[in-house]
Amino acid sequence: MLGAIAGDIIGSVFEARNWRNEAPHKSKDFPLFDPKSKFTDDSVLTIALADAILHQRDYAEVMREYYQRYTKVGFGKAFRVWGATPDAPAYNSWGNGSAMRISPVGYAFDSLEAVLVNARRYSEPTHNHPEGVKGAQAVASVIYLARKxxxxxxxxxxxxxxxxxxxxxxxDDIRPDYAFNESCQQTVPEAITAFLEANDFEDTIRNAISLGGDSDTLACIAGSMAEAFYGGVPAHIAAPCLALLDEPLRNVTQAFRTTYHLNA
Structure with a gap:
């Protein structure tokens, strides 16, 4: 899951620029960290899922608690309404939020069947559209199979x-015409391709951001798969990312990593 957090933090600098179509970043050449680098809703909901799994709690309840603590980190409008409304039903989303937060499932369950079932389970409180579920299941499955x-x-x-x-x-086929997109359908395949074409973890993140789309989420999803495949997150990336989390988020991240024996 640290790979997802790292992708989110590194991509955060480019996300708003790309969303506003202000000369979207289409290059792999950029500094990994910037004074404006920060965690966003991608990291918060990933860590909320880790928390729910660790303590066997209802994920919808945990997500709402985290939303109330981190209201200003970039949540989408539909999620903000859902998060502020106790017992609100799922809103049939096919957005990439289901895929960005799902990485803990790929580590916490030890069969492909269990990963698929739980990817659906943890998507459906908000993303109960078939495409939202599919995106989460695809990413969690790649993580599980990669670590195996x-x-x-x-x-x-x-x-x-x-x-x-x-x-x-x-x-190279995707990059010229690709634009900001928040759907699973046009984020998950691109993030998987960024991972598949990469030489290592850092190259995965650079690939994802170079597409010029929803950069933090693309890199979050791609990074989650790369961590599993490459056996961890390099120290020169892991340490700054952990340092940028606040203490509660860092503590849950470390507890999950310890429980599931994840490398730095």
Whole structure:
């Protein structure tokens, strides 16, 4: 899950610029950290899920608690309404929020079947649209299979076969016309491609951000898969990201990593 947090923090600098279409960043050349680097709702909801799993609590309840503590970190309008309304029903979202927060599931459950069931379970409090569920299941499955030793060719075939995503395009094919998009349908395949084309964890993050879209979420999703595949997050990325979390978020992150034996 630290890979997701790292992608979110590194991508946070570019997300608003790309959303406003202010010369979207389309290059892999950028400093990893900036004085404006920060965690956003992507990290908050990822850590909320880790918290819910660790303490076997209702995820909807935990998400609302985290929303009340971190209202100013970039939550979308529909989520803000849901988070502020006790017992509000799911709002049939196909947004990429389900995929950005799902990485703890890929580590906490030890069969593919359990990962798929729980990816659905933790998506549906908000993202109960089939595309929202599918996006989360695809990402959690890649994380699970990657940590079990699947190679990239196997992961690509699995995603194409089981979820029907088109992974035939390269980043160079995608990048010229790609724009800010918050749907699972046009975020998850692109994030998976950024991971598949990468040479290592850092290259994965650079690939994702270079697409010029919803940068923090693209890098969050791609980073979550890269952490599982490459066996951790490099220290020169992990340490600054942990330092940028506040103490409660950092404590939950470390507790989850200790419980599930994740490397730095």
């Amino acid at each position: 030793g699947a190679d990239k060719a196997e992961l690509k075939r699995f995603v194409e076969r089981e979820f029907g995503y088109d992974l035939s395009r390269t980043l």
